Amino acid sequence: xxxxxxxxxxxxxxxxxxxxxxxxxxxxxxxxxxxxxxxxxxxxxxxxxxxxxxxxxxxxxxxxxxxxxxxxxxxxxxxxxxxxxxxxxxxxxxxxxxxxxxxxxxxxxxxxxxxxxxxxxxxxxxxxxxxxxxxxxxxxxxxxxxxxxxxxxxxxxxxxxxxxxxxxxxxxxxxxxxxxxxxxxxxxxxxxxx
Amino acid sequence: xxxxxxxxxxxxxxxxxxxxxxxxxxxxxxxxxxxxxxxxxxxxxxxxxxxxxxxxxxxxxxxxxxxxxxxxxxxxxxxxxxxxxxxxxxxxxxxxxxxxxxxxxxxxxxxxxxxxxxxxxxxxxxxxxxxxxxxxxxxxxxxxxxxxxxxxxxxxxxxxxxxxxxxxxxxxxxxxxx
Numbered sequence: 001x002x003x004x005x006x007x008x009x010x011x012x013x014x015x016x017x018x019x020x021x022x023x024x025x026x027x028x029x030x031x032x033x034x035x036x037x038x039x040x041x042x043x044x045x046x047x048x049x050x051x052x053x054x055x056x057x058x059x060x061x062x063x064x065x066x067x068x069x070x071x072x073x074x075x076x077x078x079x080x081x082x083x084x085x086x087x088x089x090x091x092x093x094x095x096x097x098x099x100x101x102x103x104x105x106x107x108x109x110x111x112x113x114x115x116x117x118x119x120x121x122x123x124x125x126x127x128x129x130x131x132x133x134x135x136x137x138x139x140x141x142x143x144x145x146x147x148x149x150x151x152x153x154x155x156x157x158x159x160x161x162x163x164x165x166x167x168x169x170x171x172x173x174x175x176x177x178x179x180x181x182x183x184x185x186x187x188x189x190x191x192x193x194x
Numbered sequence: 195x196x197x198x199x200x201x202x203x204x205x206x207x208x209x210x211x212x213x214x215x216x217x218x219x220x221x222x223x224x225x226x227x228x229x230x231x232x233x234x235x236x237x238x239x240x241x242x243x244x245x246x247x248x249x250x251x252x253x254x255x256x257x258x259x260x261x262x263x264x265x266x267x268x269x270x271x272x273x274x275x276x277x278x279x280x281x282x283x284x285x286x287x288x289x290x291x292x293x294x295x296x297x298x299x300x301x302x303x304x305x306x307x308x309x310x311x312x313x314x315x316x317x318x319x320x321x322x323x324x325x326x327x328x329x330x331x332x333x334x335x336x337x338x339x340x341x342x343x344x345x346x347x348x349x350x351x352x353x354x355x356x357x358x359x360x361x362x363x364x365x366x367x368x369x370x371x372x
Contacts, residue, residue, distance in 0.1 A: 006202065014206045018213025026218070051218050058222035058291050063252030063260075063343070066297030069284040101282050101347065103257040111253050124257050126349045164255055166282055166347075168299060 026055045038177030039081075040073035040163060070100075070166040071174060076109060076159070079182045084159035088188035089142025092161065094181030095134050101125050101166040106141055106151045109158040116152035123149055137181055143189065222291045230341045231290055235264045240367045242344060252292060258345045259357040263366030267338040271313025271321040273330075274342060276364035278306050279356045282347040287312055287333045289340045296333045303331060311369055314338050321369040342366065 035042045043064050065072045076084055084090065086108070096102050105122040107113050113121040128137050129149055140146040141161075143153055153159060161183060165175070230250050235243045242261035246254065254260050265272040274285070284299040285308070298310070311318055312333040322330065333342075344364065348357040 010202050010205050011209055014209025015213045017206060017210035019217055021210065022214045022217040022221075025214075026221075054291075054293065055218055055221045063250070063254045063292060064294065066284075066286050066294040068297035068299045068302055069286065069345070103255055105256060111247070111251070113247065113256060121256050124347075124349045162253075162255075166284075166299075168301060 026052055035174070037073065037174060038180055039075045039077055039079055039183060040177075040180055041075065042174060043072040043074055065164060065166075065171075067171040068168050069171070070164060070168065071171050073163040073165070073180070075161050075163075075183060077183075079184050082185070084161070084183070085188060086153050086156040086159045087143065088159075089140065089144065089146070089186040090159075090183050091186050092139040092141065092181050092183050093137065095136050095179055096125065096181065097165055097167070097170060097175050097179050098135065100170065103164045103166075104128075104139065105162045105164070106153060106156075107160050107162065108156045109160050111160075112156065114151065114153050115155040118152070120151055122151060140186065142186065146186075222293070230262045230264075230288070230292075230343070233262060235262065240365045242361060242364050242366055244361065245343075255345070257347065257349055259348045259354065259361060260346075261344050261361050261364070263342045263344075265312060265338075265340060265342065269368040271311050271317050271369040272342065272366055273325070273369040274308055274310040274312060274344075274364065274366045276308050277360065278308060278346065279353075279360050280306065281349075281353055281357070284345050285310065285333075286343045286345070287335055287340060288343055289337050295335050295337065295340065298331070298333065308364070312342050313369070325369050327369075 078084060078090060092104065101124070103122060103124045105113070107121070123137070123139055128139060130137055137149070139149040139151065141151050141153060141159075145152065163180070230245060230252060232251075233243050233245055233249050242263045245252070245260045245262050247256070263272060263274065278300070282300060284297060286294050286298075287296045288294055300306075303310075310331045310333060311321060311327070313321060313335060314337065315334040318332050318334055322328075322332075344361070346357040346360060348354040
């Protein structure tokens with residue numbers, strides 16, 4: 001009787017440990033197999049090489065970019081490595097690869113878009129203001145309206161930025177960190193860590 | 195006693211390892227948010243079904259208009275035809291779980307007219323012969339079922355209305371006659 005009970009307990013403990021470790025390995029950013037460029041992570045829905053990447057792609061629901069289309073970069077951390085918080089304001093500033101159609105989308109970590117009256121959820125290479133000979137962008141993100149290009153994060157409980165670069169050339173030769181903008185904190189609302 | 199304890203401990207780790215591997219390998223196929231499987235593509239009469247964040251969990255670019263066409267073993271290879279506007283567009287063939295199998299963009303097709311045959315590698319030649327098509331772009335896939343996703347940049351209101359008109363004119367029908 002005791003041996004049977006112990007046998008059942010061992011099986012249950014093994015299954016539980018296996019499921020918890022799988023869930024943890026898939027969800028832990030430290031084990032993310034995707035390549036990083038500066039603070040941006042390169043998403044790959046092809047996911048041929050790594051079964052963990054296939055699970056992450058399935059969790060994102062698919063819809064990512066293939067090699068003939070371009071590359072998709074995401075970040076959930078600021079330039080100083082702190083997680084992005086919906087209650088904080090950020091500045092996305094710096095260069096973008098030249099001559100490439102790009103879009104920058106603000107969402108939460110589940111991909112839900114902000115619900116602001118302007119229906120503005122991001123900017124593209126066609127509507128973002130650029131500055132200087134390097135055509136650098138300056139886009140503010142936060143709950144309080146700021147001058148210039150601005151996306152309100154109304155209704156979001158977490159924050160993720162997705163930068164899509166539509167160029168097959170960049171899919172084979174990804175841009176360096178010096179060709180991409182950085183995300184820096186502009187401060188947080190009272191009670192939130194900056 | 196120690197031997198017995200170690201044996202149980204080893205057994206737990208073996209079962210945990212097998213469960214871990216099984217869960218990771220099976221999870222993509224069992225995901226409840228399988229790309230576009232929840233999108234109703236019936237009754238579209240050869241037109242593509244529009245998708246956005248209201249009818250799919252797929253992570254799509256909101257600056258684009260997106261539409262899908264389903265292919266399966268019953269319908270055989272699909273033929274996608276139509277004319278696209280001058281803005282950026284691309285076509286991706288995806289498995290049911292959202293994995294991208296093949297992609298084409300405006301640069302690959304070198305023009306605004308689309309005439310594309312999509313399906314399993316073995317069925318494409320048969321479909322080409324049966325339909326009497328000699329020269330046509332093909333997307334050769336390793337699966338029988340999945341989706342063709344067409345993305346069309348619609349950055350401003352003018353782009354959006356042109357994109358909607360282009361999507362209305364796109365046709366996606368079985369390549370083999372009934």
